[in-house]
Amino acid sequence: MEYATLGRSGLRVSTACLGTMNFGAPGSCDETEAAGIVDAFLEAGGNVIDTADGYNGGEAERIVGRAVRGRRDSVVLATKAFLPQGPGPNDRGLSRVHLTRALEASLRRLGTDHIDLYQCHHWDDSTPIEETMATLDGFVRSGKVRYIGCSNFTAAQIVEAQWAAQRAGGTPFVSLQPEYSLVARGIETEILPVCRRHGLGTLVWSPLGGGVLTGRYRPGETPGADTRLGRLMASPIPGARTWAEGFLNEPNLAIAGHVAEAAAELGVAPAAVALAWVRSRPEVTSVIVGPRTLDQLRGNLAGLDLALPPEVADHLDEISR
Numbered sequence: 339m340e341y342a343t344l345g346r347s348g349l350r351v352s353t354a355c356l357g358t359m360n361f362g363a364p365g366s367c368d369e370t371e372a373a374g375i376v377d378a379f380l381e382a383g384g385n386v387i388d389t390a391d392g393y394n395g396g397e398a399e400r401i402v403g404r405a406v407r408g409r410r411d412s413v414v415l416a417t418k419a420f421l422p423q424g425p426g427p428n429d430r431g432l433s434r435v436h437l438t439r440a441l442e443a444s445l446r447r448l449g450t451d452h453i454d455l456y457q458c459h460h461w462d463d464s465t466p467i468e469e470t471m472a473t474l475d476g477f478v479r480s481g482k483v484r485y486i487g488c489s490n491f492t493a494a495q496i497v498e499a500q501w502a503a504q505r506a507g508g509t510p511f512v513s514l515q516p517e518y519s520l521v522a523r524g525i526e527t528e529i530l531p532v533c534r535r536h537g538l539g540t541l542v543w544s545p546l547g548g549g550v551l552t553g554r555y556r557p558g559e560t561p562g563a564d565t566r567l568g569r570l571m572a573s574p575i576p577g578a579r580t581w582a583e584g585f586l587n588e589p590n591l592a593i594a595g596h597v598a599e600a601a602a603e604l605g606v607a608p609a610a611v612a613l614a615w616v617r618s619r620p621e622v623t624s625v626i627v628g629p630r631t632l633d634q635l636r637g638n639l640a641g642l643d644l645a646l647p648p649e650v651a652d653h654l655d656e657i658s659r
Contacts, residue, residue, distance in 0.1 A: 339383025342623050345512035346537025349454070349485055351386040351414055352616065354379075354642050355541050357628035358389040362397030367630045369401050374632050376405040386414040388515075388541065388626055390459055391444050392421030403448035410450055416541075417444050418489055418515075420459035432462035432470040441477060442473055442518055455513065457487040461495045468502045475508035487513030487538070491526040500536045502636045518622065519548035520597065520658040521590040530621045539623035542616060548585040551612035553598045557591050593658050600650050606641075609658075613641030615654050 340572045342352045360367040367375070376387065387406070389640045399417060406413045419440035422430040430436060444453065456477060458470065477483035488499065488511050496514065501612040503510040516525045516531055521545065531642035533540060546552055561568035561582070594608070601608040605647075616625050627638040 339631075341385075343539070344455075344485070344623055345533075345539035347467075347485055347512040347539075349414065349512070350541075351539075351541075351624050352383075352384040353385050353624050354639060355386045355388050355416075355624040355626040356384055356647075357543065357626040358402055359628050360389065360630045361401045362394040369404070371631060372401045373405045375629055376402070378635055379634055379639075380409070380412070384634065384639075385412065386416060386455075386541070388416040389448075390418035390419075390421070391423060391440055391447075392418070392459065396423075396443070396447050399444055399447035399637050403450065407449060415448065415450065416455035416457060416487075417448065417453055418457040418459040419444065420462065433465045434473040434620065437470070437473050437477075437516075441482060442543060445482065452482050452484060453514045454484045455487055456483040456485070457489050457513070457515065458491070459489050460489050461488075461491055467495075467498050468476045468506065471499055471502045471508055472506055475506065476502065478509045485509075485512050487511050487541075487623050489515035489516070489573055490517075493532040496529070496536060496538065510536070511538055513541055513623070515541045515543055515626070517544045518542035518619075519545050519547040519551060520593050520615055520654060521550055523658060526621075530573055533621070536593055539624055540621060542622055542625045543626045543628075545616040545625050545627070546609055546612050547594075548589065550585045550590050550594050551560060551597050553594060553601070553608035555586060555591065555594065557588065561586070577646060592635050593654075596654060600654065604644075604647075604650070606644060607637060609637060609652075610641030610644050611646065611650075613638060614644040614646045615651060616647060618651055619641050626636070 339351045344351050361372040389402050413562055428435045456466045500510050518525055554565055567582040571579045597611050600609045601611045630633040
């Protein structure tokens with residue numbers, strides 16, 4: 339496992355990050371399986387585990403906290419806040435009220451006295467960014483948070499946040515969690531250049547393009563009920579079907595076909611090729627993988643260890659540009 343400095347900080351993180359969205363999800367990854375995944379990830383040399391208070395009603399945080407008990411100091415523990423934690427008007431967002439409550443709740447669920455990387459899960463239009471950054475700076479000064487970051491912010495929102503921290507003489511963001519894969523390269527235009535200028539490392543999510551790049555989906559075929567996109571298509575959650583359908587378009591499936599061809603030539607799984615391409619991008623600090631099973635984790639780590647031949651990497655870069 340290799341390590342890299344996270345943005346403009348001294349924090350060293352593994353180039354693979356364990357995502358825990360599946361931990362505690364009904365019918366997905368129970369605590370026994372999750373504990374095995376955490377053990378294998380740490381044994382492989384990974385050190386950064388990412389979760390959020392909104393993952394499965396806080397259950398993911400509880401599972402992670404129990405899984406790292408006794409070895410907390412060897413883990414870079416990252417979590418996020420923004421999503422609703424109750425029915426009240428102050429039970430969501432990035433206000434001082436909600437963030438303070440959310441941090442304390444996350445600390446309890448994780449069974450720790452500090453968070454290594456505390457992240458804003460989404461931008462909050464209803465809260466002045468100055469209030470958010472001042473609140474986060476207070477967390478750092480109190481010792482309850484070591485570093486701060488953001489997720490799903492636009493380039494302009496990153497700039498606003500960093501300027502707000504600078505004006506107040508406070509703590510700036512050191513990281514961004516953006517979506518990035520061969521079928522989702524929009525961050526290359528503005529977001530990645532802004533991250534470079536403003537000192538943010540990247541922990542990228544959905545490197546397999548919602549599963550499209552694994553080779554499990556074919557043009558004109560309905561996703562199987564046992565697949566990720568199949569479950570999303572059948573989900574009662576508003577927007578889940580739309581999100582899934584957004585991946586299952588002709589250009590994306592064509593890119594997936596090229597990935598499958600390259601994988602066949604190299605004698606590896608398509609997912610390994612897709613992960614290796616993301617890992618090879620110089621702007622990527624760490625790649626978030628979110629396995630449901632131990633076998634999936636092992637496959638993901640193998641992909642992140644794969645070095646693509648330059649001609650294969652260049653071809654995939656060109657056809658997905």
